[in-house]
Amino acid sequence: MASLLLVLDLAGILVFAISGALLAVRRKLDIIGLLALATLTALGGGWIRDILIGAVPPASLADWRYLLVPVIAALTTFWFHPVVTRRERTVDVLDAFGLGLFCVAGALKAVEYGVGPVPAILLGIVTAAGGGVLRDVVALRVPTVFGPGELYAIPAAAGATIAVVGHELEFPVTPVAVVAATVAVTWRLLAITRGWHAPVPRT
Amino acid sequence: MASLLLVLDLAGILVFAISGALLAVRRKLDIIGLLALATLTALGGGWIRDILIGAVPPASLADWRYLLVPVIAALTTFWFHPVVTRRERTVDVLDAFGLGLFCVAGALKAVEYGVGPVPAILLGIVTAAGGGVLRDVVALRVPTVFGPGELYAIPAAAGATIAVVGHELEFPVTPVAVVAATVAVTWRLLAITRGWHAPVPRT
Amino acid sequence: MASLLLVLDLAGILVFAISGALLAVRRKLDIIGLLALATLTALGGGWIRDILIGAVPPASLADWRYLLVPVIAALTTFWFHPVVTRRERTVDVLDAFGLGLFCVAGALKAVEYGVGPVPAILLGIVTAAGGGVLRDVVALRVPTVFGPGELYAIPAAAGATIAVVGHELEFPVTPVAVVAATVAVTWRLLAITRGWHAPVPRT
Numbered sequence: 294m295a296s297l298l299l300v301l302d303l304a305g306i307l308v309f310a311i312s313g314a315l316l317a318v319r320r321k322l323d324i325i326g327l328l329a330l331a332t333l334t335a336l337g338g339g340w341i342r343d344i345l346i347g348a349v350p351p352a353s354l355a356d357w358r359y360l361l362v363p364v365i366a367a368l369t370t371f372w373f374h375p376v377v378t379r380r381e382r383t384v385d386v387l388d389a390f391g392l393g394l395f396c397v398a399g400a401l402k403a404v405e406y407g408v409g410p411v412p413a414i415l416l417g418i419v420t421a422a423g424g425g426v427l428r429d430v431v432a433l434r435v436p437t438v439f440g441p442g443e444l445y446a447i448p449a450a451a452g453a454t455i456a457v458v459g460h461e462l463e464f465p466v467t468p469v470a471v472v473a474a475t476v477a478v479t480w481r482l483l484a485i486t487r488g489w490h491a492p493v494p495r496t
Numbered sequence: 497m498a499s500l501l502l503v504l505d506l507a508g509i510l511v512f513a514i515s516g517a518l519l520a521v522r523r524k525l526d527i528i529g530l531l532a533l534a535t536l537t538a539l540g541g542g543w544i545r546d547i548l549i550g551a552v553p554p555a556s557l558a559d560w561r562y563l564l565v566p567v568i569a570a571l572t573t574f575w576f577h578p579v580v581t582r583r584e585r586t587v588d589v590l591d592a593f594g595l596g597l598f599c600v601a602g603a604l605k606a607v608e609y610g611v612g613p614v615p616a617i618l619l620g621i622v623t624a625a626g627g628g629v630l631r632d633v634v635a636l637r638v639p640t641v642f643g644p645g646e647l648y649a650i651p652a653a654a655g656a657t658i659a660v661v662g663h664e665l666e667f668p669v670t671p672v673a674v675v676a677a678t679v680a681v682t683w684r685l686l687a688i689t690r691g692w693h694a695p696v697p698r699t
Numbered sequence: 700m701a702s703l704l705l706v707l708d709l710a711g712i713l714v715f716a717i718s719g720a721l722l723a724v725r726r727k728l729d730i731i732g733l734l735a736l737a738t739l740t741a742l743g744g745g746w747i748r749d750i751l752i753g754a755v756p757p758a759s760l761a762d763w764r765y766l767l768v769p770v771i772a773a774l775t776t777f778w779f780h781p782v783v784t785r786r787e788r789t790v791d792v793l794d795a796f797g798l799g800l801f802c803v804a805g806a807l808k809a810v811e812y813g814v815g816p817v818p819a820i821l822l823g824i825v826t827a828a829g830g831g832v833l834r835d836v837v838a839l840r841v842p843t844v845f846g847p848g849e850l851y852a853i854p855a856a857a858g859a860t861i862a863v864v865g866h867e868l869e870f871p872v873t874p875v876a877v878v879a880a881t882v883a884v885t886w887r888l889l890a891i892t893r894g895w896h897a898p899v900p901r902t
Contacts (some may be wrong), residue, residue: 323846323897325853329832330845340751345543347552349753354818371900412557426532426634431832433841435636439533440526447528491526494574548746550755615760629735629837638839642736643729650731694729697777 294467302398303362305391306353310335310366311377311384313428317367318374320432327371330428331363338423342399342416346406385485392445393452393478396421397470400453401460410457417453421477422446441493444484452477497670505601506565508594509556513538513569514580514587516631520570521577523635530574533631534566541626545602545619549609588688595648596655596681599624600673603656604663613660620656624680625649644696647687655680700873708804709768711797712759716741716772717783717790719834723773724780726838733777736834737769744829748805748822752812791891798851799858799884802827803876806859807866816863823859827883828852847899850890858883
């Protein structure tokens with residue numbers, strides 16, 4: 294079970310890291326830029342959460358495997374970015390799984406550190422979307438999660454909410470986490486395929 | 497007294513949050529963008545201070561009322577932004593009260609955590625102006641507090657300095673805080689009405 | 700010895716701060732912008748490291764001398780920026796010494812706080828280059844360290860690696876630190892004078 298979770302976690306990090314490295318390629322950055330954006334995108338959301346709840350040093354700094362995955366993502370993207378770019382829709386789909394995993398894991402970690410239910414949900418969203426915000430800000434792009442693209446934060450909020458409510462009701466953690474992540478992933482994938490957007494203020 | 501302070505604090509957060517949501521509207525972001533920029537603008541300065549002094553999780557994460565206010569600000573701005581935009585000068589005036597409150601409260605909290613007088617003043621300025629810096633950076637605008645608009649950080653520095661000096665001289669905290677906040681608010685309002693600017697390097 | 704280290708540290712901060720203030724001048728910011736960018740550039744890398752390892756409040760907040768140096772840099776740049784700009788190549792050369800110092804000191808501080816070797820090297824690079832990243836992001840410039848300018852992060856990585864490996868092998872700290880910093884400085888200076896760049900993905 295623990296090793297399944299580790300593999301899922303590393304897989305999520307890999308996909309997030311690739312999206313960071315791809316943006317670095319588009320900005321014509323060098324290998325350092327690819328490495329930095331890959332790492333920041335993949336681990337940045339968790340770092341923000343860990344800093345806010347006082348879980349320092351963050352787990353992903355203490356375990357070299359978490360640092361190795363963005364390096365692999367950056368090098369792969371460095372050599373094969375035309376292939377990766379052509380499959381960007383595949384990256385988006387895989388990214389949905391990272392989203393589902395991170396919003397649930399992030400919210401539950403916050404709960405574990407004694408944070409209340411509402412901030413725990415917020416920190417679940419931050420874990421899932423925060424790395425992408427850092428990636429976009431550093432590359433001078435208004436964060437895509439803030440609109441007007443397909444739904445991203447709302448599925449993450451749904452997953453985090455289910456996880457936290459299930460925890461409050463003292464349901465067993467594994468089935469709750471699976472349901473929560475499945476809802477987030479499914480909602481995000483439907484948003485991509487059907488073109489669902491969050492509402493935008495009328496002008 | 498405690499409930500007066502809470503109301504003032506929440507009022508300051510509300511005004512800051514509205515300025516964040518307004519910028520999100522101007523950037524054509526969706527409701528997620530409005531919520532995120534409202535929250536970041538309202539609470540971001542305090543979070544930076546709390547992270548730097550080790551007061552984690554920040555109070556505004558532990559108390560759901562602090563998280564509710566940016567939601568109200570974002571939803572109000574979402575539906576009524578043409579009205580809010582027409583009254584942007586009013587938002588600026590109300591923002592001056594948030595500035596006065598946060599620079600004093602921020603500096604005193606830093607002092608309470610054992611930080612010396614000079615860094616406490618700096619952290620007071622960060623509490624008042626840091627949220628606006630985060631708002632601007634995320635929305636790809638050079639932070640307005642860095643110039644060349646009307647004085648903002650200097651009134652905050654004055655308020656924080658009076659609060660910290662009063663604390664060092666062991667004056668009673670309430671009158672000192674009132675004087676410090678009044679100086680900051682008045683100076684900021686005069687800067688707005690008279691068009692006072694900080695000096696800019698000659699070219 | 701301790702006072703030599705302090706002088707070196709403050710000298711490194713001064714040069715980093717000048718590069719921040721110069722960018723603020725170019726962005727036509729006011730004196731507040733110069734002060735903020737000088738402080739962020741000079742101390743921001745260390746703050747990120749300290750926040751991630753839990754060394755809060757950061758040393759540079761606890762000691763007013765660290766806060767005074769960016770003020771001096773900002774005021775000097777405010778009045779004499781045409782002179783400083785004409786000598787920007789000199790600033791680059793002096794900056795190489797700051798780079799060498801900070802990557803080694805940053806990595807060793809991380810080791811001291813119980814971080815493993817790989818993250819300690821990463822945090823050494825962050826200490827040396829993080830302030831510049833913050834400076835660039837706030838001033839809306841894609842961070843220069845991410846390319847495609849002359850090598851910056853790679854010399855920092857070399858210095859941090861030598862320092863950490865030397866520490867792991869239990870070599871005496873002073874000669875290891877001197878060798879590590881010398882390698883980083885020399886490599887960076889050679890990169891500037893010979894125009895060495897990190898590889899960029901093929902388009």
